[in-house]
Amino acid sequence: MNNHSAIHPGVKLRHIRAFLDIASEGGLSAVARAQGITQPALSRTLAELETLLGQPMFLRQGRRLVLSEAGALFRRHALTAMQALEAGAAALRPGSSGTLRIGVLPTVATRFLPQVVLRFRELHPEILLAAETGPHFHLMRLLRDGLVEVVVGRLPGASEMAGLSFDHLYEDQVILVARADHPLQHATIPEALAASPLILPPATALIRPTVDDYLAANGLSGIRPALETVSLALGRGVCLASDALWFISRGVIAHELDRGEMIELPTGARFLSGAVGMTRRQTIAAPGLVEFEEIARNVARNLP
Incomplete structure (x- = not known):
């Protein structure tokens, strides 16, 4: 094992994808069907990852698998890593399709953001915008967990900004x-x-x-x-x-x-x-995020 690397060289991309899919579904059967493999094969992949990481990633609650404390921590970083890899691959293929997940607070949902969405769709029809709505604390949790790339709405409190950046709009x-x-x-x-x-x-x-x-x-x-x-x-x-x-x-x-x-x-x-603006993680941007942010700034500049 590389003494300068914290991750075992035996951890492969298939391990990470399987882990993230299981964490999202809360079980093995649906993931195995989606990946076109047997449930025992998927279970072996998960067991391999847990052995390589030296930690149990899930706890069993009835028929569901829920993340352990270590699993929740690893998932946060694994999501960021996968998004960075996807962004790198997309950068090599301009015009490629993808999904940009955004968090939307009520203050921007009725007037400002529809203008941004329509303009983004006009310029980048190949990218799907997936919007999550809900209260501030919910969207901030999704942002930190890597389940949305940006939250559009009011400026968060100073205590919430560690590791995040805020781009003021209006x-x-x-x-x-x-x-x-x-x-x-x-x-x-x-x-x-x-x-x-x-x-x-x-x-x-x-x-x-x-x-x-x-x-x-x-x-x-x-x-x-x-x-x-x-x-x-x-x-x-x-x-x-x-x-x-x-x-x-x-x-x-x-x-x-x-x-x-x-x-x-x-x-x-x-x-x-x-202040209303865009809050995001201080990491590599997902495909379409830079373009989305620039469109939002242009729309904000033209607000009455």
């Missing part, structure tokens, strides 16, 4: 919205907030601390929300059917404001805004 405000004919639209904001059901972003949302600071500054820190969500479908539905007020990023609700279905109640708070 500023997006957090606003207070209501249905167009809300009876308290001309009242003061503290009066309207005190008298109306309130929808807040979840405690895990990046914009929640900013909203909490605003409420505290207006003597409403103890106010209890009727609902917590950043979902456009849910928040819009509740607001249109009631007198609820909703603190949400402008980017989420932009179309409803343009159509006049919803109105913005002026808070007068300049600090209710934050």
